[in-house]
Amino acid sequence: MASDYFPPFIAAQLNYLITHFPQAVKVEQAWSGSRNYPGVLDRFTLCIPYCLDYIKWDIIYNAEFPLSAPDVVFGPEDEQFHPFRLTGSEGGDEAKPLKMILSDWSYKDPTRLCALIQELRNEYILYQQKRAGAVNDYRLKFEINTMLSREGIEIQVSSGLEKPEEVKFAVPLLDMNINKMVHGCPWRHLQKIQLQVVYPIGKKYTPRLKLISTTELKALFSVEDVKLPTWVDGMCMAEYLPHLEESLQGQIMEAVSSIDVRRHFIEALAPLLGRPLEAEPIFCRKATFLVASGAFTFQAHLSIPTQFPKQQAALMLMSNQHFNSHHAPIRSALLTDYPWSPRWDISQMAERMFDFLLDEAVNFKRYCNEMQL
């Protein structure tokens, strides 16, 4: 129904959660549990990032009883996860902040849901650690003992009927704030690179390794370009990580300095081609110049890779004067076969590209005329 909406008190708490939660949570599905107001949404499934995956929890409010705190139904595989108990058998004060949040619930306070989910997620981390600790595998026990003190590490035991039992680690790498290294950083969430280590239980395979970064980081640095050091048989994480971190750190520093190289390159093109029509100012990955060759004008779109200047920029030309049958401007294919050497200095790179553009203008004009016919 188009008229479905969250009542204001839920909407306020949900918005606060989405904008303030340290991880990027999202609402997968929302529906109504109300008998009288079927269009009023008061329950929803939250997808919360955990261990490089999502955990899905159903948050159950009652729109008609706004003063009551919401209830949570955890995932079907987490039936043993009980973060909230009144009389704890061990300790008892374990879930104290959680009790505070619930006993002191106020529907008017938009921060409550966020605090609740944060607290539950903290409890969930401990719960998964306990589960992993109970797995009977000597190699795994060793890894957990040595790695658990590492800040931000998350562990997940996955066991399903059809899936093989395995334990996943999400290990945050590099104790450095990449956001701060980027001048004019546009990212709201802290950018992170994590190593996913998947241990099959009870088998003597080497763990599966994968580098995963926050998606926004791709503008600066692509983890897919990183070649992971090989895992030697009998190795453990504590041995493996320092090398990886060291090489990653170097690559990130390089990626950050590559921003300046790209900026200089765009700046070096300006005296030759004129001021760019458009240039992406933070990561300097894209720039558009207007090129004139006699009466023929076209736009040259540059996309500059993160590994610039090791990899050259790709060019795409777009005519200002020729249009195809759909009235869209005619474009060239992506051009990367122009003269290039990473050893040239910036001004030479710019000059060679300028020369290439002037030569290519003739070809491109011919191509445009042919396409238009």
Added chain:
Amino acid sequence: MDDLPLQKIAISGPTLASLIQRVSSSLADADGLLFGHFSLVTPSTLSDDSSADPAASTLVATITSFICSGAPHSSFDTLARVSSGHHIPRGTHLIGWFSGRRKSRLQPSMRDFAVSASLSADPKLSFPVVSSTSSRFSPRVFLLFSTPPATPETATIHTHEYRAYHFSPATETFEPKSVSVVNIGPGFRGHYGNFSPNSPFPLLACELRGSSMMQEDIEEERLSVMMQATKDKKELDLMVEGFEIGSLRRLMGPEATAYTAGLEEMYEKMLTKISSLARLVEKSSARVLELENHNSKIRADIAGIKRAADA
């Protein structure tokens, strides 16, 4: 004995039906308390080995009644502690609780666990098991009701799902249990003893007072019994409205035929009384509904829900 396994949960068909009706007709999610008793059932093996092994007997929880206020989180506070002041029906015990959650997965929630844990851990709420001398049991039955998330195709079909759990205090886990719905019929004769009436017929200890009762016998009665009898008589007199028990005698013998008119008059009086009572109930129900609507409007205002009626 506390970890004696619960074999199953029994509930009579009408009780289950009225539970479902109550849950489905409430405005939002609703919870409430379940009353009944636990009993030990020793299976008859019909073999020659007649040694009655107490370990072989199983425990059955029987739900005989419930209360539901029709609102979420009503019987328990935010921290899942049982709200005080609940009236437990005579002859039963608080054996557990139920939660009705609309359109949600049929899986115990965070709160369900907290309430079950808090109920089963409260020593004040434990009670003895029927036909067992030593063991005491805490409330540990949990019934979860839900309606599946509706799709447009199934919007007109009302589906109710329920699942019963035994909450094990030792392991703090929910164990799914089968529910046996007890209906009337020869197959369920064994259960007849498990259900006791909620309002037993009052003892009529007073009807012959002052007529044929010997005076000296009254002297021997203790004062408290006398007072109870007077109270009972007063209540009874109120019920019959002037038609004394003593005059029942006139229903027998030669007087009877002449007395029919009087009897008819009594029935008519009763009918008038019943219909006036019905009207009173109707009026007060209307008033309750009016108040409930008013409350619901206030709640909707707080929640900021636009009501169709106000638009």
